[in-house]
Amino acid sequence: MHADTRPTLAVWKFASCDGCQLTLLDCEDELLGLADQVRISHFLEMSGAEDGREPATLNGIGPYDLSLVEGSVTTEEDVRRIHHIRRISRRLVTIGACATAGGVQALRNFADVEQFRATVYASPQYIATLATSTPISAHVPVDFELRGCPIDRRQLLEVITAFLAGRKPNIPDHSVCFECKRRGNTCVTVAHGTPCLGPVTHAGCGALCPTYGRGCYGCFGPVANPNLVAMVRQLRQDGMTGRDIVRIFRTFNAASPEYAPVAELATQEPPEDPHPPETPQ
Amino acid sequence: MSHRGPRVLRLDALARVEGEGALRLTVNDGTVAEARLKIYEPPRFFEAFLVGRGHYEPPDITSRICGICPVAYQMTACQAIERACGVTIDDQLAELRRLLYYGEWIESQSLHIHLLHAPDFFGCPSAVELAREQREAVERGLRIKQAGNAVMEQLGGRAIHPVNVRIGGFHRVPARAELAPLAERLRRIQEDAVETVRWVAGFDFPEASCDYDLLALQDPGRYAIDSGTPAAMAAPDSPGSDRAGPVRRFAVDEFEQHVVERQVPHSTALQSELDGRRYLTGSLARYAIGGRWLHPLAAEAARAAGLGDPAAGAVVRNPFRSIVVRAVEVAHAVAEALRIIDDYEPPPRPYVELPPRPAAGCAATEAPRGLLYHRYAMDADGALTQARIVPPTAQNQAAIEEDLRRVVQTRLDRPGAAATDEELTALCERAIRNHDPCISCSAHFLDLTVERA
Known part of the structure; x- marks a missing residue:
């Protein structure tokens, strides 16, 4: 043998x-x-x-x-x-x-x-x-x-x-947004104002939630260098309260160091919108 | 070989069960002094960190208690919250939920039958070795399992921790045409499911019996999966009898008055009792309580497999035969899933809005391995103030330990060659696998280290 x-x-x-x-x-x-x-x-x-x-x-x-x-x-x-x-x-x-x-x-x-x-x-x-x-x-x-x-x-x-x-795995490290584009999904945030963590979430699921009309809830954890200031502002705009924002980040990847600033960002007063819509005089 | 003093057997890592458990058996003078299923998996504190969360969150969060039966958690959590909100989900939304749940039954029961349990009957350490002599049967099992996963992937987005479930219904409901390929697939495995019943019915079963109560949901007209009332069948008067015992029922709201759990210092596990008695949930209990409502195809398969006539209230009390009942349940789930797809009309809305209100609600459903109970209380703004979860394996632990004691004692009492440690250990492992324990589920509130009193 x-x-x-x-x-x-x-x-x-x-x-x-x-x-x-x-x-x-x-x-x-x-x-x-x-x-x-x-x-x-x-x-x-x-x-x-x-x-x-x-x-x-x-x-x-x-x-x-x-x-x-x-x-x-x-x-x-x-x-x-x-x-x-x-x-x-x-x-x-x-x-x-x-x-x-x-x-x-x-x-x-x-x-x-x-x-x-x-x-x-x-x-x-x-x-x-x-x-x-x-x-x-x-x-x-x-x-x-x-x-x-x-x-x-x-x-x-x-x-x-x-x-x-003996080779490096081919696992893309971009955000879920890329997967939505690849799948041909309509953006749930742009089209319906659905809060979605796609922009700050690591790809890998194939953009499942947006495919089912749901906003991404971040179960693959943070993408490298997430823009959390912009993300938190967007989530607020889409109707989430500070408490809801803290909750959605504090789930399955709660202890990811990348998410550390969220608690403070979410509890701050919403910052002035840098580009307020023009009001007719 | 004679043993002097207590003979202690340990198995530090149970294999082919979900989660981590260990076994400890003490034999004193030819008598089993102690038989224990140790659950040492670390606690994860779900009930604690659910407090303060939103009422919309339990389906996603509690699904993470168990990767083997996430849908059971999602369905039970949804119903408990919906009760608290005073809303009932019915018609096609309820049917779609059931379809998803049948997908999980098909997947999880097939996993247990073929990959975890069947190797025991062939003396194989795993399904890989089993496949060397029973390739066709293992491949058939994988086909059935895969079809169950396909149901969950279609309806839930993925098979483990589905994303499409929400309180009030679904994020998105399928069009009729989307379910057509699923129906084709289920039709292809319908014969596989019946063949599996035949296959497992031919196994060699040790003589065994149990005299604990059997607890399952009962929903007259339906083999209960996500509806019905808790019903308990008492043990028969004479030991070893397979006759049906008297059945008593109670409302889900009264569950915690009937099922009481105690944490005891000499054990690492909570001991669960039903009205002060040892009891079992899961396939054997469901078959005894609801067998007459099995789909005709499944009932026919059960009769042919020697399980008696479920229409006449047959009861199976040999835990080693649970694998046959599980196979019958898969055949039932496949047939019911097909019926739901055939009758399906998309509901007008994918979900019902559930505004929070200060209230509490509870629900119970039938996870593949037994009855699962959730209760939540919430504030006016939907923040949870209390969460309570009673998983099936925690309820079954006392019954499993009683089974361990019995099978070992029966072996020790048999005349002839004395049992070796290896033989007893293997027998114990089999006695545990008979109940498909899910230790990951139990461990969010069971523990782990033995403390000496």
């Missing part, structure tokens, strides 16, 4: 909803083919064995050519485990908003976690958790971050293919 030379893949979970790793199981057309090309060595949601050895353990055996990491770091044990995973992975890619930005559970970062604990649990003293939810990159070096809440299936396949072929 000749040695198995296929590259090895591992999938890991931290605090998350499982949706991003499920995306791999949602590759119905590709799953069995992928399993021929790649040795899926560690993937607890899919297999009870690691390379034929049972049972698979939480820490894995390694080493792995590519590790996909879902979820954010919210416990001391998570911190230890992500360092371990980094050590046994040649390449480490985060999948989704939790692993990349801390996820919706990072809303605790803006609140008193003690109060949260007491709201949910009758005996909060039994609950071990960190005060913050942090992305993987806050703890270990990350080779690539795939955006989305959840990630896009085609982008996931592209990332796996690219890393295993």
Whole structure:
């Protein structure tokens, strides 16, 4: 029997909803083919064995050519485990908003976690958790971050293919607006005055929400250097209150550092319109 | 080989379940002293951070509790908020919602049947190994699963965390013509779904029974998915009987008076009780409570699969056979989805406006793995003042632990060769997978570290 030379893949979970790793199981057309090309060595949601050895353990055996990491770091044990995973992975890619930005559970970062604990649990003293939810990159070096809440299936396949072929993934980093243009969507803001985060949101979903007549709600997180001053002004013009604006940014990528100025911008009095409409004399 | 003193088995990472859990079993002198499904997935505090959010936000936010059943969360959240606002969504909007929900049932149940559960019956660690000997069956399962995803992608924009759902309805509703390709696709997998029932019915099932109550929504005339009243079937008088027990019903508004959860220090999990009794939600409960309203195609498949006659109130109490009931539910969901598409006329408006008012509302629906309950209270401006979510796996945990105890005890009592640790561990994993636990769902309020009292 000749040695198995296929590259090895591992999938890991931290605090998350499982949706991003499920995306791999949602590759119905590709799953069995992928399993021929790649040795899926560690993937607890899919297999009870690691390379034929049972049972698979939480820490894995390694080493792995590519590790996909879902979820954010919210416990001391998570911190230890992500360092371990980094050590046994040649390449480490985060999948989704939790692993990349801390996820919706990072809303605790803006609140008193003690109060949260007491709201949910009758005996909060039994609950071990960190005060913050942090992305993987806050703890270990990350080779690539795939955006989305959840990630896009085609982008996931592209990332796996690219890393295993040793090339850079072809994942555009422009805004959702480009995707609307490419899809031929009418702009929901221009045509209907619908508030839309498209201009400041990272592409990847294929402009899903505007395609369904809804404004983008930012689940792929911020584009590089977002113009938040203009964005907040536009959202106000389209009828959002300061409170609504803070809410829409504080969802699935709440802890993205790019969004930090939003709270202040949204609570300020609306600035003077630099181009007031001309009033007839 | 004899064991002296307590024999402790641990499995630190359960595989082929959604989320992260562990198992701990203590056997003392040939008797199971303790069987525990540990849920160590960290909490995510959804109920806490929902407070202060807008009443329009729970569908999007709570869908992130679970990537496996986001539609269940969206549908339950919408209905709870709509109740609070005093609005009922009916006719075609309600039917479209049901179509989306059937898409999730088809996808999620097929995922569990083929990728998570079936490998157990062939001694395979995963569906990849299973596909080596059962390629046709696994590919058939993936086809069905994909069709379920196609329903969610068409109606919801995407299969995981759909974007098209909003309180009051949808952002956009499809034209009739847009659903036609979906119908073709569902028709193509209708035979696949029935074939899957035949396939799983042929598996080798260990003898097992359960004596807990069964809780599911009941909506006379319909196999309930997003409507109906909680109904509980009591265990039969004689152990091991598959006869239907008496059924009691209560209003959704009274859910929290009947279902009580306690956090206990010796356990990492909240223990859920229904009127002080252990109970189970999910496929076995739905089949017992609503089986007579299954689509005729699904009912016929159930009879042929040896599940008894659902029209006559058949009850399945062997948890290992849940995979067959799940397959029957997929056949039902496919048939019902086709019926909705055939009868579809686009509603006049994609959604109903829901102005906020100071009120509270609750709702329950049938997530693929069991009954899901939400309640919200809001201020006059729509800011949420309270959120409460009771996911199915949290409710099932006590029943799962009882199953663990039973299957291990039954094995220990069997004469012949003593059971090895590996055999017992594998048996326990199977007993857990019988109920398709979704630990990610449970973990937003269950925890994790064992504290010694």
